[in-house]
Amino acid sequence: MPSEEEFDAIVVGAGPGGVSAALTMARGGLSVVLFERGERPGVKNVMGGVMYGRMLADVVPEFWKTAPMERVVVDERLWLVTAESAVTAGHKHVPHDAGPPNAFTVLRVPFDGWFAQQAEAAGVLLVSGTTVEDVLVDGERVVGVRTGRADGDLRASLVVIADGANSFLVQKAGLGRSLEPNEMALVVKEIIVLPPEVIEERFTLDPGMGATIEVYGVVTRGMAGYGFIYTNRGSLSVGIGALISQFMATRITPWDLLESFKAHPMVAPLLRGGVVREYLAHAIPEGGFRTMPRLFDDGVMVVGDAAMMVNNLHREGSNLAMAAGRMAGETAIQAKRIGDWSARTLAQYRELLEASFVLQDLRKYARLPDLVERRPDLLQLYPELLSEAIHEMLTVDGASKREKQRRILRRLLDRRPWWRILHDAYEGWRAMK
């Protein structure tokens, strides 16, 4: 083993965070190896399906001309459902012609394949089919990685950990503790194939345009989580998830939960006639800001899901990963320039994150995971109350509107005394302010 570093940087994991870091460093003149445990980038990767344009454009300008996007999201809907009703809200817009789309749906196998190609084109050496099992440490400093290959040690000035949710390397590098089952969600989804015209008609979309629906309420059967329906070009991504701790406690199987979500009377008509093409499962970090590992140390930085960078309330994750990857890359370029890869230089990564939406948003919602975990009933009760109230007002049965208001208020206070409602509102506000 030669003692001098063979590469400037090793990146572990070819997802949005790792590729963004690798691409940024390669463009800055650094020599970069990108390890991916899948046979090729993408085949191990899953997400709900919404990606954001701005952070990708910061890494690949004009990506929309070549990236395998499914549909441009122009219609975002929120459903609060009971067993037999739904209160719906949403926002639609006409997309602008120039510049990156705000949000678009993707399937990760083609998308990540494309993204990694951009990194390769910039000079990154991609090594697929290779699992990184450990970091190499010299004293206190991370100096490389141990892969599963024969003679699989590789040294570099920097290791970027981007191995995704439930990162083993974060623990091996001593940057974070093992997570708890209430800090991670398990999400299952299906790819359900339908002709593009049927999707466009059913969701009232122009060709190429897409819709997203997030579904809260009874569908998670009392667990903290939500269901979703996202439109792809010729398929729907239909999924649902909840905290692992709540799957443990309720003994609801993930596939039953998904089947009952698909059978919900508001959901089923959208899926009718569709053919299930793939069934997927993945973990999503839920613990938020308070469960983040240390983000850097001598010779190492952590980006994306591996660093718990997920804003669940706004279903953002890959964009945080891409922004963090780019910032880690920029920090590495600076480290190379001054020839110092110690924590003192890499601290700039944290400063860049602090100055950006990444840590500002994660900090803003730091209290939310605790509330969601303690009070999953809130996601059931209030949708129900709201739905009943609206149902009452819309039902023309001869009762006066004032009488209906009285009924609604009575039903509300029967279920929950006014001081508890105030307390719930306060807790909700505090967790999101």
Add this chain to the structure above:
Amino acid sequence: MKIEEKLFLLRWKHDKRSHISITNPRVCLEVCGTAWKRPCTTFCPANVYAWDGEKIAVSHDNCVECTSCVLGCPYRNIDWKLPRGGFGIEWQHG
């Protein structure tokens, strides 16, 4: 749609060597059954874990690598390692 039918849609590159093992089978037999009713047999989305009356039978070939069992075993009794490079689940869409 049953779980067997869902799993039938998937593709893996199977490794004869299992990446999953139960650290101490006595914990499943003597402790977890009464205290937790062996939650791995219900939360695992790929039905990898089944109770055969004496021990947890592990169908590692079904694993979709979500890592839930690493956190979800109440006794941290499942030794789950990343499959060797190139092996394991291979999503077609993602």
